[in-house]
Amino acid sequence: MHIVVTNCNTTQEMTEEIVRGARAAAGPGTTVTGLTPAWGPESAEGWLDSYLSAAAVLDTLRTYEGPRDAVVMAGFGEHGREGARELVDVPVVDITEAAAHLACLLGRRYGVVTTLERSRGQIEDSLYAAGVAQNCAAVVGTGLGVLDLGDVQRTQEAFVTAAERAREAGAEVLVLGCAGMTGLQRAVGEKLDLPVVDGVAAAVKLAESLVSLGLRTSRVGSYARPLPKRRVWGAGRG
Amino acid sequence: MHIVVTNCNTTQEMTEEIVRGARAAAGPGTTVTGLTPAWGPESAEGWLDSYLSAAAVLDTLRTYEGPRDAVVMAGFGEHGREGARELVDVPVVDITEAAAHLACLLGRRYGVVTTLERSRGQIEDSLYAAGVAQNCAAVVGTGLGVLDLGDVQRTQEAFVTAAERAREAGAEVLVLGCAGMTGLQRAVGEKLDLPVVDGVAAAVKLAESLVSLGLRTSRVGSYARPLPKRRVWGAGRG
Amino acid sequence: MHIVVTNCNTTQEMTEEIVRGARAAAGPGTTVTGLTPAWGPESAEGWLDSYLSAAAVLDTLRTYEGPRDAVVMAGFGEHGREGARELVDVPVVDITEAAAHLACLLGRRYGVVTTLERSRGQIEDSLYAAGVAQNCAAVVGTGLGVLDLGDVQRTQEAFVTAAERAREAGAEVLVLGCAGMTGLQRAVGEKLDLPVVDGVAAAVKLAESLVSLGLRTSRVGSYARPLPKRRVWGAGRG
Amino acid sequence: MHIVVTNCNTTQEMTEEIVRGARAAAGPGTTVTGLTPAWGPESAEGWLDSYLSAAAVLDTLRTYEGPRDAVVMAGFGEHGREGARELVDVPVVDITEAAAHLACLLGRRYGVVTTLERSRGQIEDSLYAAGVAQNCAAVVGTGLGVLDLGDVQRTQEAFVTAAERAREAGAEVLVLGCAGMTGLQRAVGEKLDLPVVDGVAAAVKLAESLVSLGLRTSRVGSYARPLPKRRVWGAGRG
Amino acid sequence: MHIVVTNCNTTQEMTEEIVRGARAAAGPGTTVTGLTPAWGPESAEGWLDSYLSAAAVLDTLRTYEGPRDAVVMAGFGEHGREGARELVDVPVVDITEAAAHLACLLGRRYGVVTTLERSRGQIEDSLYAAGVAQNCAAVVGTGLGVLDLGDVQRTQEAFVTAAERAREAGAEVLVLGCAGMTGLQRAVGEKLDLPVVDGVAAAVKLAESLVSLGLRTSRVGSYARPLPKRRVWGAGRG
Amino acid sequence: MHIVVTNCNTTQEMTEEIVRGARAAAGPGTTVTGLTPAWGPESAEGWLDSYLSAAAVLDTLRTYEGPRDAVVMAGFGEHGREGARELVDVPVVDITEAAAHLACLLGRRYGVVTTLERSRGQIEDSLYAAGVAQNCAAVVGTGLGVLDLGDVQRTQEAFVTAAERAREAGAEVLVLGCAGMTGLQRAVGEKLDLPVVDGVAAAVKLAESLVSLGLRTSRVGSYARPLPKRRVWGAGRG
Structure with missing residues (x-):
């Protein structure tokens, strides 16, 4: 496959x-x-x-x-x-919806720990559209930017702090709200003794x-094939 | 495994x-x-x-x-x-939540086709508690009891009719709301050209x-281990 | 009667x-x-x-x-x-729904004070299914087990503390989330000057x-009589 | 009392x-x-x-x-x-909230049958504010004005028709959405074999x-006593 | 106009x-x-x-x-x-709905800062009925009565404190929940660097x-003209 | 301006x-x-x-x-x-949110009439994110594509039919769910005697x-300025 x-x-x-x-x-x-x-x-x-x-x-x-x-x-x-x-x-x-789907199977409420606080709205909207927002107790930012995740020690501390806030808000399971953080999963999980789901x-x-299972996207309604038409994919400007 | x-x-x-x-x-x-x-x-x-x-x-x-x-x-x-x-x-x-989780990945709204109309409330409550009720467009009963599913022809017709009602209510994906109906999955799916998810x-x-992925149920909060105590499991009466 | x-x-x-x-x-x-x-x-x-x-x-x-x-x-x-x-x-x-129904008549939001924190999910789900969850501001646990309620002084203090948390969350009326706590009702109510509803x-x-009023459960739909069938009520094992 | x-x-x-x-x-x-x-x-x-x-x-x-x-x-x-x-x-x-509270105890969803269609919004808002709107399947108008209820035959027929629409929408219990209709309660209930709740x-x-039970309205928060001030109760104009 | x-x-x-x-x-x-x-x-x-x-x-x-x-x-x-x-x-x-409508255009969540805490319920209900409650993060009271707003300094401080609570609850825009507070708008906005919407x-x-735009209230359904009937507008008593 | x-x-x-x-x-x-x-x-x-x-x-x-x-x-x-x-x-x-905001001021529920049925999901999601979905009774498609709107007669008929479905679903005000349909607004409104709001x-x-009013987008939280970084705006491929 x-x-x-x-x-x-x-x-x-x-x-x-x-x-x-x-x-x-x-x-x-x-x-x-x-x-x-x-x-x-x-x-x-x-x-x-x-x-x-x-x-x-x-x-x-x-x-x-x-x-x-x-x-x-x-x-x-x-x-x-x-x-x-x-x-x-x-x-x-x-990966957003995927992490939430599995998290729902592991606890009654889950929380998302992500990078910048400004991403919270997008994540909440994405979970809502995917139909899995109901059991999300909180989306918490660490204050770290995507490209700041290199400093492992600082990153772990920031994620543990944010994860604690999610747990206080009722989260029984954590979702790592960022791609490419495999190492974090173990560190945060061990520190808080909670299951941690990585979206990827x-x-x-x-x-x-x-x-x-041979299942494919429904073509009835929302996700019908794009209509044939003229589309230009960008101007190529920097 | x-x-x-x-x-x-x-x-x-x-x-x-x-x-x-x-x-x-x-x-x-x-x-x-x-x-x-x-x-x-x-x-x-x-x-x-x-x-x-x-x-x-x-x-x-x-x-x-x-x-x-x-x-x-x-x-x-x-x-x-x-x-x-x-x-x-x-x-x-x-299997209730499982079918809904996968269905959410295949269309914007899903519908459940089940046996008796009286099961609708339980299914709705179960989807709600699992956190995946939001994108459920309808739970539709066929009027057939669990032990009446032997008559293949009649069962298929009843499920196709119920599935059409679910589709009219906005379902883009179907969930078979009963265990042990593998045959139905193909028949209903082909008739309506919709993906059909079997819960099992x-x-x-x-x-x-x-x-x-090494993920286990969270022990923090809702699903902590049962407390040790005296429990009697039934009187054994018919 | x-x-x-x-x-x-x-x-x-x-x-x-x-x-x-x-x-x-x-x-x-x-x-x-x-x-x-x-x-x-x-x-x-x-x-x-x-x-x-x-x-x-x-x-x-x-x-x-x-x-x-x-x-x-x-x-x-x-x-x-x-x-x-x-x-x-x-x-x-x-008694869960009953307390909530009366509480809704006494204030705009009510809160539930219960024994163990782990019961919160069940209570929330029960209120939701009963149709009276909307005006519930909070379900707060005291940390006491059902069989620990014997120590009257400690129990009262724990319930008053939990009740204060419910009031801060917006509760204007309290519901005692446990059967058999008649004494508590007066103690907590007097301490906080809030109406306290006992479920029993x-x-x-x-x-x-x-x-x-001669009203009976509807037999149309959800609560139709159980179908006649073979049922065995437990194995009688300890 | x-x-x-x-x-x-x-x-x-x-x-x-x-x-x-x-x-x-x-x-x-x-x-x-x-x-x-x-x-x-x-x-x-x-x-x-x-x-x-x-x-x-x-x-x-x-x-x-x-x-x-x-x-x-x-x-x-x-x-x-x-x-x-x-x-x-x-x-x-x-009486609005009262009927809904009892109706919730008798079936999983209830419906309200009222006089004019234009009252629907007020009733829905009133049930919502009272915290009991969730399990209301439908509010259906009969098209009859309050002062037209004298014609018993016509009134009964209109209420039965509206009640059937409520039942199709999922109502398992009916609420009579108007004061002073005691006679109707029996007639509609018998015709549809559903419990009918009268608000009064x-x-x-x-x-x-x-x-x-010695319970009184909470004075904490929403329903504190009116502040002393000058109030004039109407101009007395026709 | x-x-x-x-x-x-x-x-x-x-x-x-x-x-x-x-x-x-x-x-x-x-x-x-x-x-x-x-x-x-x-x-x-x-x-x-x-x-x-x-x-x-x-x-x-x-x-x-x-x-x-x-x-x-x-x-x-x-x-x-x-x-x-x-x-x-x-x-x-x-003015309640108006402020909320504009606030929704300026940030993802808004908060209302009002006079007495007891008004919170009415404001929440009013926003809900108007269809704009969803993005309201909080309604916060200052503890000041309507007729206490004369003391400018104290009023500003109380509103800034309440506004900070709204911001912590997620508000990105503020609504002044009281008529006749034009001066406050500038003071609060500058202090918190948030847009502040005045309802009037x-x-x-x-x-x-x-x-x-030539738009008028719909006469179909909820807001049909009042029916002609006898109405007496008050007793004229003090 | x-x-x-x-x-x-x-x-x-x-x-x-x-x-x-x-x-x-x-x-x-x-x-x-x-x-x-x-x-x-x-x-x-x-x-x-x-x-x-x-x-x-x-x-x-x-x-x-x-x-x-x-x-x-x-x-x-x-x-x-x-x-x-x-x-x-x-x-x-x-224009999506704008039409909804004004529509909320004109009736208790509004409906959206749009082109293709497949757009319904996007419109519902957009209204939800904007905080004005609650009073939307229905989003109804006409089956016409954006570029098919040239045939005035057919377009008007299709919109009137869709508008009637929205009204039956409870809409008291209509929103035209497509830009550039000024002519339609009058035609549909007159036919159904409902206010019609054009998004533009x-x-x-x-x-x-x-x-x-001197109001600007909040920079606190969701809509902070984009971070400085390298972005390439398209490949320029057809």
Whole structure:
């Protein structure tokens, strides 16, 4: 089975980190291919970045010609999911919803710990649209930007602090609200003795599940195929 | 990996049908064991049956001494799920929530097609408690009892009719709201050209996913271990 | 009028305490009979206990042969209510919903003060299913177990502390989230100058109200009579 | 126990009809006094009437000098309830909320059958504010005005038709959304084999319940006593 | 264009302050006329006052014979809005809803800062009925009464403190929950660096918008014209 | 005052039609400039188009160097709104939310009539995020594509039919769910005797209102300025 994982930004290192996480989660017969958009933001932090990222990721999926049995979209809280469902003929799983789906199975309420506080609104909206917001007790930011996650010690501390706030708000399970944070999962989980769900891993398992059950996106209603028409994919300006 | 699947009633044939469905969905390294409660109702239709079933299934899980890496609870809309999460140390997935989780990934709204109209309330409540009710467009009954599903032709027609009502209510994906209906899945799906999710298959894949990611039920808050105390499991009366 | 009050656990002393509270609330022409399940948990704390209790209480009601004009179910946040409505031909009132119904008449928001924090989820779900969760500002646990309520001084202090948290969350009325705490009602109410509703008393008055108005459970839809079928009520194992 | 029942309009015949219903529901030791506002609308149909009625009823309660242990407000869906709770020191029960509270105990969803379609919004808002809207499946109008209810045959037919629409929308219990319709209750209930709750009767029983349990409106927060200030109660113009 | 602004109380000075605010917001071609009810409360604080105010304001609008193209109702959280929509043939905008509508355009969540804590419930209900409660993060009281707002320094401090609480609850925009506080708007906004919306100004702009687009209240359904009938507008007692 | 109106697609004729509508609604001192994205879809129908459109519109706003006091985004149900709020320093009003805001002032429930049924989900999500979904009774599609609206007779009939369905679902006010349909507004409104709100006109009035009151997007929280970073705006591929 071929799973294509799309990074939501143009930073190649992040794609690689995401692919590592995806491969660690994938079953024996699954091949993972990471795609880095040729354009878009170098990191997605806020709505402007998210909409730019959505178009770039859709363009990436549109022009990708390799094999795929499913698509995993690895931007936590980022836009584009429904467009990808229209575009491709294979199942599409976004890491935001995927983490929430598995988290719901592990506790009565879950919490999301993410990077910047400004991402909270996007994440809440994304969980709502995916139909899994009800049992989310809180989305808490750490104050760290996506590209600041290099300092491991500081990052862990910030995530543990945010996770404690989520637990006080009622979270019994944590979701890491950012792609490419595999190391954090263990550290935070051990510190708080709570299950911690990583979106990339969750999405890979859900994608494998859908493929192995032969389930595909419904074409009735919301996710009908895009109508044929003239579309221009960007001006190519920096 | 060992998955234990619990039937919600005492009808052995139904356990076997459920186990067949579970095995068809399971991955290569997964062993499926079906458990039939030694007591409870011969079929679960309504709240009285459901509460009796819940206690019987919990007793079954409590006294089971074989291997298990995960539990799948195969009673659609039946009670007991949260009690099982307290009781066992492995992930527990109920087929009601499992089908809804996968359905949410395949369309913007899903619908549930079930047996008797009287089960609607239980199913709605179960989806709500699981945190996945929001995108459910409708729960529609066929008017057939659990033990009437033998007549294949009549059953298919009744399910297709109910499925059309769900689609009119906005469902883009269907969930079969009953265990042991593998054959129906194909028939209804082809007739309406909609993806159809079977709860048993969905739950097996989700259970495998949780196990392979090393995720376990949170012990903080709702699903803490049962307190040690005196409990008597039934009077043994007919 | 005969009101049957079911304890949710096997502890006879608690049944007696509940019956005392029920009798204090009952009108002049009302007789109260307390039933203690012959099996089940010695106290109900958590979902496992609650489902076991639900089956045991239903079995108790099923095999009870004395007179009854209404049933009061005296397990706060415990399951079984809807099954009892199917089973018996007289009105059924659960103390959880009863307390909430009366509390809604006394203030714009109410709060529930209960024993263990782990019961919060069950209580929230029970209020939701009963249709009276909307104006509940908070469910707060005291950290005391059901069988620890003997130490009056400590219990009062713990309940007052929890009640203050509920009031800060917006509660203008308090509900005692546990059966058999008649003494607490006065102590907590006086300390905080808030009305305090006891579920057993509330349920008795609501049951009397329904009976005197000639109102019975609807048999259309959810609470139709149980279908005739083979049911085995427990294995009788300890 | 003295229960004061306030009509929401100036039509004396309606007060008498309401008092008849209240007395039929009241317990042996309860005295019912009906109050007709000295001003306001001759019937309350729509928001303008409802706000005028609210002020007139509050003025009536303010200037009433007889005994009272509880107040029943007999305007279905009409305003004023919260103001009365501030004003008087005894429990206040509105027939809208009262009917809904009892209806919730009799089925999983209830429906309201009322006079004019234009009242639907007020009733929905009133149920929502009272905290009991969740399980309301539908509010259905008959198209008959309050003062057209004299034609018994036509009224019954219109209510049965509306009740059937409510049942199709999921109602398992009916609420008569108008004061002074005691006769209808039996006719509609028998025709549809559903329990039918009359608000006046329900409110009397709830008021008696609160009084006999010694429960009073909370003075903390929303329903604190009105502040002393200059208020002029109307211009006395026609 | 003629906009009639109704004060919700009988205090003439407040009408003048409101009219000043309305005129400052009005476009070049707009004339503002302030109306002070001839009866009602001298200030509206709580439900009793609010219902009395609603009737008095409706009586004022009913008997006003001057020109009007739109009505602005300047009582924050006060009742009467829907009755005015029935009564007059021109658009009606209430300052509560108006402030919320504009606030929604300026941030993802808004907060309301009002006078007494006891007004919170009315404001929440009013926002809900108007359909704009969803993005309200908090309604916070300052503890100051309407007629205490004279002490500018103390008032500003109290509002800034309350505004900070709203911001902590997630508000990105503030709404001043009281008429006649134009000066506060600048002070609070500068202190917290948040946009602050004044209801009177917002309502004037929305009223002008509706008038200039030729939009009028729908007469289908909820806001049909009042039925002709006998109504008496108050007893004229003090 | 300068209002910039962005078309959501690359069809110049549609920009012109939108600008005509905007100018008809604008006040005397307002200048309207229409912007057509240099890239993106020729019409926006579905999520893929919508995300592509969002990025293209943001790029258009980013590179626009003329004067602006406010931005009106003229894509009904299309994405991008929140990104524009981050990007520009002037108020941003989207026609979807604008129409809903004004509609809420004219009736208790409103309905949206749009082009293709597949747009329903996007519109519902957009209204929800804007905080004005609660009073939306229905979003109804006509089955006509954006570029099929040329046939006036057929278009009017299709819209009237859809509008009747919205009215049956409870809508008392209609919103035209598509930009550039000024003619339709009168035709549909007259046929059904309901107020009809056009999003472009509504957005222009709201934008003028915000500008004239000196209100700007909050920079606290969700809509903080975009972080400085490397972004590439498209590959320029067809």
